[in-house]
Amino acid sequence: MIDVNDNNMTLANLQKGKDARVIAVNGESTVMRRLMEMGVIPGVDIRMIKSAPFGDPLEVRVRGYRLALRRNEADAIEISI
């Protein structure tokens, strides 16, 4: 069994239907800032709902609403399960 190290776990590899908590949102771009303004900040709970037909983008639930984002962006969001 290979366990994913908590430190390296990002939202992009969270399994469908699983919950996690955001521990860091990396990057200084306006994109990451927009994500934070949409409520994705450290400490918030997040659930992976599904990925789109071609594997990207992803749909997550955060603060009671549905948000779609690309894997690229999700990869900059560190989580712990």
Place this chain on the structure above:
Amino acid sequence: MNARKQLTIALAGNPNAGKTTLFNSLTGLKQKVANYPGVTVERKEGSWQLIGSQAKLIDLPGLYSLDATSMDEQIARDVLTGEQPGVPKPDVIIAVVDATNLERNLYLVTQLFEFGIPVVVALTMIDAFEKQKHEIDIGKLSRALKVPVIAVNAKSSRGRTELISRVKELVESPKTNSFALDLSETDGRDHAKIFARYNFISNAVQDSVKHNDAHEHSVSDKIDRVLTHKFFGLVILVAILLLVFQTIFSWASLPMDLLQKGFGALGDTVRSQLPAGVLADLLVDGIIAGVGGVLVFLPQILLLFLFISLLEDTGYLSRAAFLLDKLMSRVGLHGKAFLPLMSSFACAIPGIMATRTIESKRDRFATILIAPFMSCSARLPVYTLMIATFFAGRTIFGFLSLGAVLMLAMYSLGIIVAICVAFVLKRTLLKAPPPPFIMELPPYRLPNVRTVFQNMLTRAWMFVKRAGTVILAISIILWALTYFPRSLSAPQAAVQTNAQAEQPATLSESEHLKNSYAGKLGHVIEPVIAPLGFDWKIGVALIASFAAREVLVSTLSIIYNVGKDENEESPTLISAIRGAKRDDGAPAWTPLTALSLMVFFVLAMQCMSTVAVVRRETNSWNWTLFMVGYMTALAYVGSLITYQAGRFFGFS
């Protein structure tokens, strides 16, 4: 103090928070929609009857934040600081907050506190919230936020009286929230501000809301299991689009015929009332025919806007973007570019106007620049005429109709070229990293009939109004090119030498056209278009059809003396084209010429309404002229390759 002055009240809120519905219910029909100067951000204003006074209600664009990263946010910010020219600084802000999505909606509210303007929170969707068995203590929320909070329902007018009295109270004794001061110490672009705001919100919500965790799966979730399903989601998307286009084409044909007949009748009436001469010809052949030829597409445009508004209002549009983003991003476009491009198969005008949903300017421009490659309905008469004349009744492999295959090939050619152009543009002129895709998937809702129709009519009216002036001007110019110079002596000799002398009026029309500036221009460009397989007569038709593609059919009818009211399936026109000779006696048309012409029509920017709308939407003549230029160049090269390669392989 302020009793004499007209009040200004701003309505602010997240997209999908129910802002438009509230705006409509407060203002009734007393509203007007325009654009803020120089940009395509909609400026919506209405008048709101408060007790004893009247207020100007400004509906700000739907916003998630006020950080001024998008045009919408910049405009909203300018309005709230009083820096937007022509808009007085608001006296009160009504913050529209969706109760089912409280935390994220309140984020904007915490930003609104920073403008020093009193804020009232109008809580919408409260019924849906309570249906999910959540509980909210509005009094507690109000105390936590330190501003009035009122539950409103646009349909039942719940909360309207209270909203009015709260607004009046705040106008008389302005009270602002002091939350802004708490943040003044965290400075700059530090994310600490965002964290502090959400921290404040979490505390406020924790005290006043009791969530019912048992009620996990809403109706919306269940619908989404099917509609964004990996397989069925795509199948349903394709089915919905087919239905939309089928409906547009079948429902629009009747009103389009009526409009066409109506403009024809109008032209006849005007002609019969005026003395024959330049004025009558200008009005009938220039203005009525030109403007009418564009307005004929209004039924299609209205229907398309109806469907877009419907898909938008139910929440399906963002799902479509979600499903297709991966495909679109391969080309460097946003998932949201899909719908404008799809719409352009009916008509590029609504398609280009629908690009407003794309936030990034570069992605939006890239989408606008490739939208006209989608084969629109105005190209159909051209394809139909060419196929009926040269390829009818032929099959390949014994069972496939050659006409159908060619039709499909023309549509595919447009799509392939569009993809290539987008690919190149996104790496050169409009170079930008792949657009971010951060999009809310709002809960599905039943569409609000009024919002849907209002959206449809506003957009259609903007098309008519904005494009109208340019179309009128170009109609007159093109008419003049095909009309002047005109000698007063009718070419009698031509009448006698021609066997079809039963139509002297059209015959002289044809002679006039040959002698006109357009006719001369046809001769001038003949050396240029000869490598494409076109003689000067086809050149004249090409020039005339820069107004609108379907004009090709009526121009060819005039050139070949068959009367200008012939349509693309007319046997007279078809045999005239087949029998047409060049000046040296060789046949003017071959199947290869027809193919070359079809390719030209797939790629060329021959639609003055589209040019007008692109100018309007990009707010730049440079981009507009660039588009006309590169499309014409591509059309020339495409046609050249088709004709020369065809000849090389021995086709004629």
